[in-house]
Structure formats: C-alpha cells, structure tokens
C-alpha cells in the first residue's frame with residue numbers, strides 16, 4: 001500500500017480508454033484532476049490526477065496515459081478490473097514498457113539496462129551508476145565510438161575501389177590506422193574503468209606495503225582508529241593479509257595491511273606472507289608505499305596501480321627524505337602529517353569512484369562484446385594497404401559488435417557513410 005498508485009497505459013488504445021473513463025482528453029503532459037468512472041455504469045471509481053503523453057514523445061514512444069490513484073489495494077483492484085475488461089487492454093509483462101521504448105528507438109539497449117538497474121539499485125553508488133546509463137550517458141559515449149568506426153569503415157570501403165592506385169591505398173591505410181589507434185585506446189580506457197567499477201561494488205582496494213618494520217600496521221591502526229593489526233618492534237610481525245573496511249565520504253574502501261617485503265628471508269612463513277603481499281599489490285586500486293628513516297627503499301618499479309609514497313616516523317631524528325620520492329612525511333605514532341596524507345588519499349579514492357560511477361561498460365555483457373570489438377579493431381589496424389578488403393571485413397565485424405552492444409545493427413548506417421565518403425572522394 002502507498003499514498004498514491006500510478007497505473008500507466010501505453011499503446012493505441014490508451015487515449016480511447018482515457019476518454020471513456022474521464023471524458024475529454026486534457027492538454028498533453030499537464031496533470032489535471034479528474035474523476036475516473038466506469039465506462040458503462042458511470043459509477044465513480046476514484047478521483048485523482050490524469051496525465052497524457054502523446055507518442056512519439058513519450059517514454060515508450062507510443063501514446064501513454066497515467067492515472068494517479070489513491071494507493072489502496074481496493075482502489076487499484078477496482079481500476080484494474082475495469083481496465084482489463086476493456087477492449088485492446090491487457091496487463092504489461094515485466095519490463096515491457098522499457099522494451100517498447102527500445103523497439104521504438106526511444107533508448108538503446110545499454111540505456112534500457114540502466115533503467116532495469118535503476119529499479120533494482122540498493123545503494124547510492126548503484127543508483128548513480130544506473131542513472132548515468134538510463135539517461136543515456138553511456139550510450140552517448142558508445143554512439144561516439146560507433147560513429148567513428150562507421151566513418152573509418154566508409155573510408156576503407158571507398159578506397160577498396162581505387163585499390164589499383166597504390167598511393168591512395170597507402171594514404172588511406174595511414175589515416176585509418178591513426179583513427180583506429182585512437183578508438184582502441186578510448187575503448188581500452190573504458191574497459192579498465194569497467195574493472196574498477198566492478199571493484200567499487202565491494203570497495204576500492206587500498207594496500208599498505210613497504211619493507212618490514214616501517215610502520216605499516218601502525219598506520220593501518222591509526223586509519224582504522226582501532227588495534228586491528230599487531231604492532232611490534234620485531235621485523236616480520238605481520239605475516240598475513242589484514243583487511244579493514246572503511247568509508248571515505250561514502251565510498252567503501254578495503255584498507256589492507258601486508259607482510260613487509262625484503263629481498264631475502266629464511267623464514268618459510270614470512271616467505272608465504274610476502275607472496276601474498278605481491279598478490280595484493282597486483283590487485284590494488286591504490287598502493288600506499290611506506291618507508292622509514294632506517295629503510296628508504298621505494299616501491300617496486302613494476303607496480304601499475306596508483307601509488308602514494310609516504311615516509312613514516314617523522315618524529316624520529318633522521319635526515320629529511322627529500323630526494324627519495326616520498327610525497328608525504330607522517331608519524332603513525334604521533335599523528336604528525338596525517339591530515340595532509342589522509343586528504344591526498346581521500347582525493348584519489350573519490351576521483352577513482354567518480355570515474356567508476358560514469359563507467360560506460362558495467363555488465364559482463366558490455367565487457368565481453370567490447371573486448372571482442374577491440375580485437376577486431378586490432379586485426380583491422382594490422383592489415384597492410386594490399387589487403388584493404390580484409391581490413392574492411394574486420395571493421396565490419398567490429399561494427400557488428402558495436403551493434404550488439406547497443407542493440408542496433410544497422411547496415412543502412414554503413415551504406416550512408418560509404419556514399420557520403422564516395423562523393424567527397426570524387
């Protein structure tokens with residue numbers, strides 16, 4: 001039960017139904033108060049608001065009408081009984097309004113999926129991500145990719161006909177390759193963001209790492225504001241991965257303490273701990289690398305996640321770490337410098353979360369199809385001027401992938417583009 005219930009009609013019979021229940025059709029998209037009456041007996045069923053949306057400028061692209069009723073079961077049931085007895089009306093299937101919107105070109109498949117996600121969204125983050133898709137933000141980016149791809153394909157198709165002019169073919173290939181490299185790099189960025197968007201559902205992973213005894217566990221405890229990890233003066237205290245879940249301005253973060261890394265150890269358990277550290281580093285979204293005056297080793301060169309390097313134990317008399325690459329000096333013991341470091345960490349977390357919210361590819365369906373598309377683009381880009389037909393074939397396969405992504409496989413588009421380029425060329 002709710003204060004207000006909305007019954008929505010879509011399709012050819014929508015407006016005839018409105019007139020038989022309420023009399024004259026109101027002006028489009030204006031809420032008006034009406035008494036809803038049984039079409040035969042004229043008995044009043046309820047009193048509420050009526051809004052009409054003539055197609056094609058409606059959610060489904062068809063004529064749509066909304067009855068805003070009192071929300072009780074009895075009112076809703078009485079209305080539905082009357083409506084289902086009328087010619088040309090039946091109850092909608094799940095998702096049918098959105099499906100019709102897709103069929104009538106009001107939205108593409110990615111936006112339709114966004115509507116579904118929006119209905120199911122449980123967290124603020126899911127809501128934002130779904131809304132971005134439902135409003136067509138993701139579709140717009142994909143549409144940009146598709147346009148570029150079709151234009152490129154058009155150039156190749158046109159050049160095939162002049163294949164005996166070697167210089168034309170060569171110039172085309174160079175231009176096409178430049179366009180393809182650009183498109184591939186944009187799609188790859190989107191794929192990387194897709195992974196981050198997925199990890200954001202559980203929490204961004206921030207990994208604390210460094211040599212033994214630099215104060216990783218002390219820092220974890222300070223950030224978590226509790227004694228989550230054992231701290232001691234003995235190097236190699238932390239053997240296992242310790243995770244603490246936190247929130248940075250609403251963004252879930254998994255803060256991870258790890259075993260200290262050192263080049264060699266005889267201790268088998270420490271060895272296993274270090275292997276685990278390496279795995280954590282490989283899956284980190286952000287690495288906080290910690291050094292201390294007694295051990296200023298920096299992060300391993302092969303790290304490809306974002307890294308913040310801080311030097312701990314600033315309370316100890318030591319040379320300042322200038323020239324080492326450490327960006328912040330802190331003391332996990334006294335709290336000195338923590339505010340600046342924390343702000344920098346939070347800024348990175350929020351930036352990553354913002355990117356993930358506007359991620360274009362979020363479902364595994366999106367990722368699979370986009371990966372296949374990138375492969376076809378790479379295949380096209382690898383062809384030489386002697387094989388323009390093969391290049392065109394790979395591009396058509398990529399265009400087909402793009403069509404599967406948005407639910408629009410449109411040969412006309414390709415033909416249009418070909419003819420357009422044809423005229424410019426000759």
Ligand SMILES: Nc1nc2c(ncn2[C@@H]2O[C@H](COP(=O)(O)OP(=O)(O)OP(=O)(O)O)[C@@H](O)[C@H]2O)c(=O)[nH]1
Pocket residue numbers: 211212213214215216217218219230231232233234235236237238239258259260261312313314315316330331332333334
């Ligand atoms: N003076 C000073 N000592 C610190 C600071 N942070 C940690 N320590 C000390 O450094 C020693 C090691 O701290 P831990 O937090 O256990 O260091 P860790 O990096 O987790 O060590 P492992 O787990 O063994 O790799 C302890 O004796 C801490 O009290 C600091 O900011 N200043």
Ligand SMILES: [K+]
Pocket residue numbers: 212213231232233234235236237238
């Ligand atoms: K220690």
Ligand SMILES: [Mg+2]
Pocket residue numbers: 216217218229230231237238257258
């Ligand atoms: Mg430790």
